[in-house]
Amino acid sequence: MGELLPLFESKEARLGLLYKVFASTIFAAICCIWVYRLPNIPGAGEQGRWAWISISMSELGFGLYWIITQSVRWRIVYHSPFMQRLLQRYDEDKLPAMDIFVCTADPLLEPPSLVINTVLSTMSYNYPPEKLSVYLSDDGGSELTFYALLKASDFSKHWLPFCRRFNIEPRSPEAYFAGHHSGDEEWFSIKKLYEEMKSQIESVEKMGKVSEDMRKQHKGFSEWSPKTTKQDHQSIIQIIIDGRDKNAVDDDGFQLPTLVYTAREKRPNYPHHFKAGAMNALIRVSSEISNAPFILNLDCDMYPNNADAMKEALCFFMDENKGHKISHVQFPQNFDNVTKNDLYGNSFHEINKVELAGICGYGSAVYCGTGCFHRRESITGMHLKDDKQKPSSYSREDKRSVEELIDASKVLVDCTYEQGTLWGKEMGLVYGVSVEDVCTGLVIDCRGWKSIYYNPERKAFLGVAPTKLDVVLVQHKRWSGGTFQIFFSKYCPFIYGFRKIKLTSLWSIPFAYAFLANATYSLWESLTSGCTFKGWWNFRRMTLIRRTTAHLFGFIDVLKKQLGLSETKFDITDKAVSEDTLKRYEEEVFDFGSSSTMFTMIATLALLNLFGFIWGWKRVIMDSDFNSSSQLILQIVVCGMIVMVNKPVYEALFFRNDNGQFPSSVMPKSMLVASLACCLATLF
Numbered sequence: 001m002g003e004l005l006p007l008f009e010s011k012e013a014r015l016g017l018l019y020k021v022f023a024s025t026i027f028a029a030i031c032c033i034w035v036y037r038l039p040n041i042p043g044a045g046e047q048g049r050w051a052w053i054s055i056s057m058s059e060l061g062f063g064l065y066w067i068i069t070q071s072v073r074w075r076i077v078y079h080s081p082f083m084q085r086l087l088q089r090y091d092e093d094k095l096p097a098m099d100i101f102v103c104t105a106d107p108l109l110e111p112p113s114l115v116i117n118t119v120l121s122t123m124s125y126n127y128p129p130e131k132l133s134v135y136l137s138d139d140g141g142s143e144l145t146f147y148a149l150l151k152a153s154d155f156s157k158h159w160l161p162f163c164r165r166f167n168i169e170p171r172s173p174e175a176y177f178a179g180h181h182s183g184d185e186e187w188f189s190i191k192k193l194y195e196e197m198k199s200q201i202e203s204v205e206k207m208g209k210v211s212e213d214m215r216k217q218h219k220g221f222s223e224w225s226p227k228t229t230k231q232d233h234q235s236i237i238q239i240i241i242d243g244r245d246k247n248a249v250d251d252d253g254f255q256l257p258t259l260v261y262t263a264r265e266k267r268p269n270y271p272h273h274f275k276a277g278a279m280n281a282l283i284r285v286s287s288e289i290s291n292a293p294f295i296l297n298l299d300c301d302m303y304p305n306n307a308d309a310m311k312e313a314l315c316f317f318m319d320e321n322k323g324h325k326i327s328h329v330q331f332p333q334n335f336d337n338v339t340k341n342d343l344y345g346n347s348f349h350e351i352n353k354v355e356l357a358g359i360c361g362y363g364s365a366v367y368c369g370t371g372c373f374h375r376r377e378s379i380t381g382m383h384l385k386d387d388k389q390k391p392s393s394y395s396r397e398d399k400r401s402v403e404e405l406i407d408a409s410k411v412l413v414d415c416t417y418e419q420g421t422l423w424g425k426e427m428g429l430v431y432g433v434s435v436e437d438v439c440t441g442l443v444i445d446c447r448g449w450k451s452i453y454y455n456p457e458r459k460a461f462l463g464v465a466p467t468k469l470d471v472v473l474v475q476h477k478r479w480s481g482g483t484f485q486i487f488f489s490k491y492c493p494f495i496y497g498f499r500k501i502k503l504t505s506l507w508s509i510p511f512a513y514a515f516l517a518n519a520t521y522s523l524w525e526s527l528t529s530g531c532t533f534k535g536w537w538n539f540r541r542m543t544l545i546r547r548t549t550a551h552l553f554g555f556i557d558v559l560k561k562q563l564g565l566s567e568t569k570f571d572i573t574d575k576a577v578s579e580d581t582l583k584r585y586e587e588e589v590f591d592f593g594s595s596s597t598m599f600t601m602i603a604t605l606a607l608l609n610l611f612g613f614i615w616g617w618k619r620v621i622m623d624s625d626f627n628s629s630s631q632l633i634l635q636i637v638v639c640g641m642i643v644m645v646n647k648p649v650y651e652a653l654f655f656r657n658d659n660g661q662f663p664s665s666v667m668p669k670s671m672l673v674a675s676l677a678c679c680l681a682t683l684f
């Protein structure tokens, strides 16, 4: 056999050299700033000494931060798969089996009607259905979710043929019907079926329980008693569709994918390790039932938006030369509900297009917890063995009955199963860190595996971005706290692997240059990554807000944890949205929600800058000595920018009276703190 063509290629981004030259100029500017700051510290007792020292510290910090972040821009690598080559080389029946994990944790925050849309779109991938097994992990242990999944399994018999026949995209029914209209009779009838199912599920959601009549429809409901709660129940596993069953076919007579409902045992006195625990339970259950060599991991709100993405991901794993070294293929997180200018900076344009690809320049991809394909061996804890063994095409020989499979799997998700094992340490996803995904990716890297970040033109997955500021901040708090936590833990990458500036002064040039060049470049990066100008501006604002609240509080949380004062938590991102909130979100009006501590922080900082800005202008206008006031100009400019960025905060403080504004305690608290800070400042 001749030399086979590769199934994917990797290219370094153009402009690499140009960027390096540009970055060097900024670096030079930063050095100048430092060189200026350090020798010019006012002596003890002189006015402004402490301000000078603290500004120097910040500049040192920002400079170092900039230098570190350059590492991810130094070598940006883009990968692209050749799907046609894969399909020429492998017949459908030679393709490997694939297990799909969908995680949900709470029927109120993650409505079952949303969850089953994700499930249905995974079932309808352009892939031989007998090779697909979909596992829903329900940490909510809720009969509502189980009910919805049963309904979805019925609906899939009509939905899969419809997808196949018209080759539609996307295959999440909700998203499809929201974006596509057709006069077709078949279109109307399937839409009607979907809407019937949805309204049945939603009425059960409203009632909060499944009626006696409905319970009779499936013996699985017998697992739920009035005593069952989210925190306290036995293991529940139901194989809703058995892919081996020749009668489990859709309307066109094609085999249906296997569909499994899993709720691992929960008991009040046993830690369950949140999503990481759920994933590890799924890894074990699926190894008992289908044991596919590859696994796709999705959050319940992330639906596949490209029915071919699975085959694309396989190109990386199946490449004859390099594929056997690859542990996972991560797609970026994108959202289908981002408004035009992305008020809360939810979409990570720069991160997706530049930074994650830059990390890929080092041969690894950050595992982001969703939209990621894994090799089963690497995620269960194996080290890379450098032999080019092909993954087996895998045919299911298991002769056990459904009941036997269920019994064998239930044991694997009991509370006590992991005791004394390496699960959560050496095996599966890592426990104890609230960004279990990032940490697990790191650990897999350290075992020698390579990984791929792939950001295709057509988005492969779309999720739901938070629509309220408090939810955004809680999410960022978890992320930043989690990242600090990694830094402090044994998984730390290093172990485990302006006051006297005249405008007239020459020294202001490096400041102005570093600031402008950096801002212009980031604007360019954003615009070319598909972001609007206003979107970029919103993202700057959210960066400011996130850093002064979510990141700070995340940091404090971790300190508390390190000192043994608290436990690791996982605050689930709220995905249920009221109409009121949705309206504001669509109009891009800030909806603050209810986190009063974080908001007091935001409001205080905004007020401080406003005071500073007004005070600065007053000095410039009233001071007859222009020379001394010209020294203030640069500070006033910076202050002014921060004031502009904070516009929605002032609006919420002073002008708004709808439901999306600040909680009422924020205004007096922040006024008090900001005024106190101003009084203190006059003392120095």
Ligand SMILES: O=c1ccn([C@@H]2O[C@H](COP(=O)(O)OP(=O)(O)O[C@H]3O[C@H](CO)[C@@H](O)[C@H](O)[C@H]3O)[C@@H](O)[C@H]2O)c(=O)[nH]1
Residues within 6 Å of the ligand: 103, 104, 105, 106, 110, 137, 139, 273, 274, 275, 278, 298, 299, 300, 301, 368, 369, 370, 434, 435, 436, 437, 475, 478, 479, 482, 570, 571, 572, 573, 574
């Ligand atoms: O006890 C839990 C808590 C959460 N989840 C699931 O974990 C997923 C992510 O939770 P979400 O509240 O949506 O958090 P996000 O901030 O949106 O999640 C991002 O960040 C997390 C790490 O902080 C990753 O686990 C996620 O994959 C990633 O999308 C959801 O499907 C949840 O159902 C569980 O299964 N069990």
Ligand SMILES: [Mn+2]
Residues within 6 Å of the ligand: 299, 301, 573
């Ligand atoms: Mn989420």
